[in-house]
Amino acid sequence: MSENKNDQLPLWEVFIQKSNGAPIKHAGSIHASDKEMALQNARDIYTRRNEGRLLWLVPSNAIVATVIEDEADFFDPADDKIYRHPSFYEVPDGVTNI
Amino acid sequence: MDTVENMSPELLAFEARLAKDEVIEPKDWMPADYAKTLLRQISQHAHSEVIGMQPEGNWVLRAPTFRAKKILLAKIQDEGGHGLYLYSAAETLGMDRSQMIDQLHEGKAKYSSIFNYPALNWADIGAIGWLVDGAAIVNQVSLQRTSFGPYARAMVRICMEESFHQRQGYEIMVRMMRGNEAQRQMAQDAMNRWWWPALMMFGPHDKDSAHTQQSMKWKIKRQSNDVLRQRFVDKTIPQAHFIGLNVPDPDLKYDEETKSYQIGEINWDEFNQVIRGNGFCNHARLSHHKKRIGKESGYVRLQLHTL
Amino acid sequence: MNNKENLYQFLLRCSDDNLIAGQRMAEWCSNGPILEEDLAMVNISLDLLGQSESFLDYAATLDTMGKNADDLAFGRSEREYFNHLLVEQPNGDFAVSMVKLLFFSAYQKELYTALMSSKDERIAAICAKAVKEARYHYRHASDWFERLALGTDESLRRLNDAIVELWPFTENFFEMDNAYQALQAENIVPEMADIRKKWLSNIQEVFRNGEVDLPGDVHMYSGGINGYHTEHLGHLLCEMQYLHHAHPGAQW
Numbered sequence: 001m002s003e004n005k006n007d008q009l010p011l012w013e014v015f016i017q018k019s020n021g022a023p024i025k026h027a028g029s030i031h032a033s034d035k036e037m038a039l040q041n042a043r044d045i046y047t048r049r050n051e052g053r054l055l056w057l058v059p060s061n062a063i064v065a066t067v068i069e070d071e072a073d074f075f076d077p078a079d080d081k082i083y084r085h086p087s088f089y090e091v092p093d094g095v096t097n098i
Numbered sequence: 099m100d101t102v103e104n105m106s107p108e109l110l111a112f113e114a115r116l117a118k119d120e121v122i123e124p125k126d127w128m129p130a131d132y133a134k135t136l137l138r139q140i141s142q143h144a145h146s147e148v149i150g151m152q153p154e155g156n157w158v159l160r161a162p163t164f165r166a167k168k169i170l171l172a173k174i175q176d177e178g179g180h181g182l183y184l185y186s187a188a189e190t191l192g193m194d195r196s197q198m199i200d201q202l203h204e205g206k207a208k209y210s211s212i213f214n215y216p217a218l219n220w221a222d223i224g225a226i227g228w229l230v231d232g233a234a235i236v237n238q239v240s241l242q243r244t245s246f247g248p249y250a251r252a253m254v255r256i257c258m259e260e261s262f263h264q265r266q267g268y269e270i271m272v273r274m275m276r277g278n279e280a281q282r283q284m285a286q287d288a289m290n291r292w293w294w295p296a297l298m299m300f301g302p303h304d305k306d307s308a309h310t311q312q313s314m315k316w317k318i319k320r321q322s323n324d325v326l327r328q329r330f331v332d333k334t335i336p337q338a339h340f341i342g343l344n345v346p347d348p349d350l351k352y353d354e355e356t357k358s359y360q361i362g363e364i365n366w367d368e369f370n371q372v373i374r375g376n377g378f379c380n381h382a383r384l385s386h387h388k389k390r391i392g393k394e395s396g397y398v399r400l401q402l403h404t405l
Numbered sequence: 406m407n408n409k410e411n412l413y414q415f416l417l418r419c420s421d422d423n424l425i426a427g428q429r430m431a432e433w434c435s436n437g438p439i440l441e442e443d444l445a446m447v448n449i450s451l452d453l454l455g456q457s458e459s460f461l462d463y464a465a466t467l468d469t470m471g472k473n474a475d476d477l478a479f480g481r482s483e484r485e486y487f488n489h490l491l492v493e494q495p496n497g498d499f500a501v502s503m504v505k506l507l508f509f510s511a512y513q514k515e516l517y518t519a520l521m522s523s524k525d526e527r528i529a530a531i532c533a534k535a536v537k538e539a540r541y542h543y544r545h546a547s548d549w550f551e552r553l554a555l556g557t558d559e560s561l562r563r564l565n566d567a568i569v570e571l572w573p574f575t576e577n578f579f580e581m582d583n584a585y586q587a588l589q590a591e592n593i594v595p596e597m598a599d600i601r602k603k604w605l606s607n608i609q610e611v612f613r614n615g616e617v618d619l620p621g622d623v624h625m626y627s628g629g630i631n632g633y634h635t636e637h638l639g640h641l642l643c644e645m646q647y648l649h650h651a652h653p654g655a656q657w
Binding site: 172174 | 428431432434435436437438439440441442443444447448450451454455457458474475478479498499548551552553554555556557559560563644645647648649652654655656657
Binding site: 030031040041045 | 552
């Protein structure tokens with residue numbers, strides 16, 4: 001949890017699943033002193049309009065992230081691996097269901 | 099003045115990204131002034147949402163029906179939520195919410211001057227929703243395309259949620275104008291008091307705006323004060339006329355050619371007075387906020403005991 | 406009184422509890438000590454107002470004068486309000502409001518759970534929906550109780566002050582008058598002694614978790630459900646009903 005300066009409670013990231021089976025997506029962040037408060041604050045702030053049926057809360061400082069400087073080295077190498085996509089392959093005319 | 103020769107490679111790359119309409123994320127390299135401008139603008143926006151809870155909060159206990167009370171509570175609650183989204187967006191630039199609030203209390207950070215006017219009758223709640231939120235929405239829709247990711251994403255969420263705010267305000271005005279004579283008078287009185295301050299919300303004319311040019315260049319701001327103000331004027335005046343409200347502007351003209359309204363001169367002296375802290379409610383709004391986040395309730399904000 | 410009047414009386418009581426508690430909670434709107442908690446308290450207020458309206462809508466169907474929910478909420482005086490005394494008590498500081506919510510939500514949670522099997526189907530349906538809200542309010546309030554109790558010297562002191570102030574109003578929830586007993590004979594409402602037992606066991610658990618002692622024997626206040634109130638209610642109504650008094654007959 002982030003350092004508790006003055007009266008600033010730790011920061012948490014909020015993830016919401018819109019409906020059963022859907023991906024769990026980042027919605028924003030909130031401040032809370034503990035897990036239970038984090039869940040309730042996220043519920044009161046991010047689900048007032050039926051935005052979801054499931055909440056995940058993660059302390060913000062537990063998140064590791066790439067930065068823009070990493071972008072080229074991390075992600076460019078995937079650019080030319082076009083054989084990973086089905087459109088790369090030739091299928092004779094008349095063949096279906098493949 | 100930066101020229102291409104003396105620009106650092108980082109700055110060149112940054113400007114190139116902006117030119118391609120790329121979105122800047124918190125951990126990306128950005129010029130210090132860009133971060134500073136954003137922090138000023140987003141925290142000011144956040145403070146405005148939170149201070150803006152007060153004039154409406156002033157009426158929430160007197161709302162005249164279950165329906166009106168629930169709507170108003172939900173709306174003020176949204177403002178608080180929007181304050182939270184915006185504080186979070188600003189926090190990604192490295193300043194705590196508590197620090198931003200300190201700056202507000204010390205007078206170093208501002209909030210929208212519109213909230214330094216008092217809400218005096220029930221129609222004011224209509225006028226605030228219709229005119230004040232209406233003006234804010236015009237600005238916020240434009241800001242959904244701002245170049246800083248967390249700010250733009252907060253704006254998208256805010257615009258989605260605010261779509262009911264303006265309508266609820268207009269609905270109150272409609273009901274009052276269809277009511278008895280006293281109600282119609284209240285509605286016109288509210289219109290008279292909120293119209294000009296709402297126009298001032300867009301800020302000084304473009305030629306007098308200190309921050310506009312740089313903010314436009316950085317795509318923090320996407321459209322100028324005057325463009326946005328005109329958009330608001332043109333969509334709002336027909337709504338006023340439709341329910342029989344007079345627009346309190348003797349110099350108002352309609353230009354058939356441009357299909358656009360030309361408003362009279364805005365009283366910038368009043369605007370500057372309010373900005374300088376001499377508005378009717380400046381002191382009251384700040385002391386209310388200081389009391390709310392003050393010593394008496396400080397014990398609630400500590401990390402008391404972790405469940 | 407016939408049973409229709411008894412039912413009408415009970416619906417007003419349930420509605421008034423929610424309306425007054427909801428109005429008190431709404432006082433926190435734009436005044437919350439933390440922005441997140443401000444939103445939480447407004448959510449609670451909205452739940453309570455919604456419940457109040459549901460009970461009043463039902464009551465309005467029994468009203469002989471053809472009044473609707475708004476007429477009933479904004480047109481009655483202190484002596485015609487039948488809420489319990491606890492909910493009309495002033496908010497005080499945050500600890501007072503949370504202890505008030507704890508006592509009230511624990512009562513509502515148990516009452517609604519029992520009313521879900523009421524012979525009156527409309528009451529059962531209202532309570533099946535409302536019980537989820539009451540359980541959430543109880544969870545919110547009991548968590549805060551624990552944080553305040555096990556927090557700092559100041560938070561514990563304020564919590565204890567709140568308990569001392571509010572405890573004498575708790576027995577009032579379990580009073581049964583003749584109208585109530587008549588409904589109970591019809592299996593429309595539950596035996597209050599059972600609700601009290603469950604309420605107390607909830608409260609004992611929360612106090613135990615917070616390592617706080619239950620207050621000893623003190624004088625318990627009685628009233629509210631008979632229209633006899635503390636002076637606080639009049640001021641609350643005065644504010645809430647202001648526009649109706651200033652502009653009689655106007656439509657809003």
